[in-house]
Amino acid sequence: MGTAAVAAAAFLVAGGGSGPSGPRALTSDEANRLAITRFRNYEARGRAVTITVPGTAGGLIVTGSVDYRDKAGYGVVHGTGRDTSSDGLIEWTATSVFVHPMANAPAHPPASPPRSGWYGRPLQSSGSSLDSSLAIALRLGSDRPDNAELLPQNGAAWWGRDEVDGHRVDVMTGPSSRDRSGTAGSVRYWVGSDGTMHRVRVDVGSASQPVVIDFDTQKYVPVKAVPKVAPTR
Structure with missing residues (x-):
């Protein structure tokens, strides 16, 4: 299990970080911060991410970057508790995935994708x-803030306080929303005092454990298109 997954699991076992635990209704300030958290990613253009993917035969960890303007991601994949057959570079869009298998994948993806x-x-x-x-x-990026008034009505709630990589955060569940990838309660956001997204945990139907996405885990590397392969966007 990767560092992100261990941290998220610790939160769940403890029932929350320091301070009281929920769930309870969002305050106005919390709703406003949750409403802008995806827009903050878009404002930044891109964020460095570590994506911990569960699996019955061992998990995967994707370390890389997501460009929230062009809707594309790029990173390196490493298996955890499994062989290296899935290791290598990866680039993806909303409709396509491009993989570059590597027997000895680096810790971080090269700034420029290999040419072949x-x-x-x-x-x-x-x-x-x-x-x-x-x-x-x-x-996890949007070109406009969500409607803060509608979030509580659609199931968003506050669950507790925590700390992620030195940042004090509030943990909130997202609302039912198709573009947010889940129903109310299935997505948790670790959100800072300025609305910055620091971690997201999502239940997915194809896995018994949640997906965990941590932000700013390394330096952001701008996403460049795979040479000679035109992504469909």
């Missing part, structure tokens, strides 16, 4: 924990 050795396929809309995780990561 890529294989493309459609992104699966269901049945793949990896593809679900990649799609969720892309949907």
